[in-house]
Amino acid sequence: MGTIDNPRVQELSQILKALGHPTRLFIIEEIAKQPACVCELKERIGADTSTVSKHLSILRNAGLVDIQKAGTMVYYSLSCSCVEDCIQALYPLIKLKQKRYSDMLQ
Amino acid sequence: MGTIDNPRVQELSQILKALGHPTRLFIIEEIAKQPACVCELKERIGADTSTVSKHLSILRNAGLVDIQKAGTMVYYSLSCSCVEDCIQALYPLIKLKQKRYSDMLQ
DNA sequence: TTCTTATTTGGCAATTTAACCAATAAGAAA
C-alpha cells in the first residue's frame, strides 16, 4: 500500500482500533465507572481469563488504561477521561443512523 | 466467548473499528475538510482504486460517510461532524502519552 | 452503438486477530 505514514494518524488509529472491539469497549466503560481487576472483568464478560488479559494488554499498549497492583491482583483504570468524551461524541451519529433506519422503513 | 450482546456496545465498536485503520482515518480527515471522489482519494493515499473503494464501503457500512453521485464519479462526505469531535477528544490522551514517553527517557 | 472513465465487486494470498487451553510467574496464606 502507498503508506500513510503520518505519525499522528498512526497514533490515533492505534487508539481507535483498540476501542473497536466489543469486549474492549465494554471493559473501557466498566473501568470508567470503577477500576476493576482481571477476575472481576472476566466474570462480567464471561470469557477466559487469558482472553480478557490479552484484551487488557491491547488497551494498555494503546495507552488507554493504567494498572495498579494490589497483591496478586492487578487493577485496571482509565488513563484519561477524554476516552469517555470520545465515545460520547459518537452519540449524535448513532442517533442519526437510528433515524435514517426508521425513516427507511416508511 | 461469553458474548457482550449489548446493541449499543456493538454499534459503537463497529464505528470505532471502522475508524481504527490508518487509511480509513486519513480518508475521514480528508473528506471532513472537503468531500472527495474515489479517484482523488486514491491519488492522495497511493493505493489501488479497489482498495480505497473497499475502505469507503466499510466507512459507509458504519454510517460514517454519505455519498453523492455526479456523473460517473461518487463523492464521499462525512455524515456527521461529531466524528471530528470524537477524534479531537483523543488529543489529551495523545499528549499524555507523549509526556509519559519523554518522562520515561529521563 | 462503441469507447472511455469511474467505481464496485469477485477472487485470491498473506497477514492479523481472537479465542481457548496449557504452562509459567508472582504473591499470599497455610
Add this chain to the structure above:
DNA sequence: TTTCTTATTGGTTAAATTGCCAAATAAGAA
C-alpha cells in the same frame, strides 16, 4: 517450605482483514 490464587505468556486453530489484480457495472462522450 508448599499450596492456592491471580495474572500473563506461549501455542494452536479458526476466522477475519487487507491488499492487489482482474472482471463486471454504471454513466457519459463520441
